[in-house]
């Protein structure tokens with residue numbers, strides 16, 4: 001790469017948003033895709049994620065290869081409300097996957113689709129950004145610069161472009177997750193709500209017969225020891241007869257969308273996609289479907305004039321933005337124990353004969 005190479009599009013971040021933006025860019029564009037790490041190489045590391053794909057995410061993807069599927073692929077959900085003592089189980093339309101392998105698969109597909117149009121540069125961090133009517137000047141690893149007509153920020157919770165351009169950041173949770181070993185299999189996705197313990201919820205997600213993931217999200221300023229923070233969840237799950245042993249606990253930010261204005265889709269030649277745009281469901285933490293949908297939508301605006309691109313991008317994402325608006329209300333209801341009591345009473349009517357009440 002020369003010090004002032006020039007591209008039609010530079011994409012920062014090769015997660016689901018970046019890969020899907022790349023895959024859907026029009027043919028013949030010159031593209032540079034950079035990632036601070038390398039999703040192709042880090043496939044052995046477990047990315048901090050539950051790996052649950054919503055129906056929307058599944059609809060945006062080709063059929064998942066067997067090696068990417070986690071077991072059981074389709075789970076039921078157990079809803080445990082510790083505050084109100086309501087414990088239930090019902091079917092959900094999530095698909096269970098191995099997140100690190102999913103990212104690798106998405107990126108390989110996108111690189112193959114674009115062939116010679118794309119230059120992929122792993123282990124390369126975007127470190128500066130200047131944008132004007134002419135386009136964008138992108139600084140890489142603090143030492144070289146490239147020019148681009150368009151810049152797609154797909155850097156996830158790091159929200160690189162917002163920081164560089166002085167836009168306000170989306171608030172976030174402090175999320176923790178740990179792989180755990182199981183003495184006996186538990187095939188259900190368990191969501192545990194307890195107002196005293198987490199403003200979000202805690203989860204257990206099976207990955208095969210002998211391992212699963214547990215995790216939870218907390219206020220961003222909580223910095224208690226991770227094992228202390230997860231201890232009430234572990235205790236609760238063990239009481240449910242889940243004989244689990246947590247491994248290393250890891251933490252990262254989880255975008256916490258509290259109002260629609262926290263979504264930032266970009267400005268001029270700069271588009272933000274996926275979590276960098278704030279597109280994560282505040283009620284469930286699902287972000288993969290929004291990353292895929294927004295990456296694709298941003299790519300479809302690449303040939304439009306700069307002045308109209310962000311508005312066109314917003315129009316394409318209207319269904320997702322409306323859904324997130326509804327999820328902001330849902331998240332507020334779920335965080336309120338009285339509202340949850342009412343919602344719990346309605347669950348049998350929503351899920352009808354597929355609904356099971358549990359006694360713990």
Ligand SMILES: Cc1cc2nc3c(=O)[nH]c(=O)nc-3n(C[C@H](O)[C@H](O)[C@H](O)COP(=O)(O)OP(=O)(O)OC[C@H]3O[C@@H](n4cnc5c(N)ncnc54)[C@H](O)[C@@H]3O)c2cc1C
Pocket residue numbers: 012013014015016017018034035036037038039048049050051052053054124125126127154155156157158160175176177215252253254273274275276279280285286287288289291
């Ligand atoms: C604990 C936890 C559990 C979750 N569980 C689920 C779940 O079950 N289902 C679901 O749908 N979602 C889940 N999410 C949310 C989901 O993981 C994210 O919303 C999703 O990964 C967003 O995709 P993305 O492509 O926008 O960003 P990311 O997947 O975060 O990818 C960003 C990429 O950008 C790169 N990068 C960062 N900074 C730079 C830089 N300066 N220069 C170059 N590259 C850079 C990173 O290396 C990374 O590869 C969870 C999140 C957390 C934290």
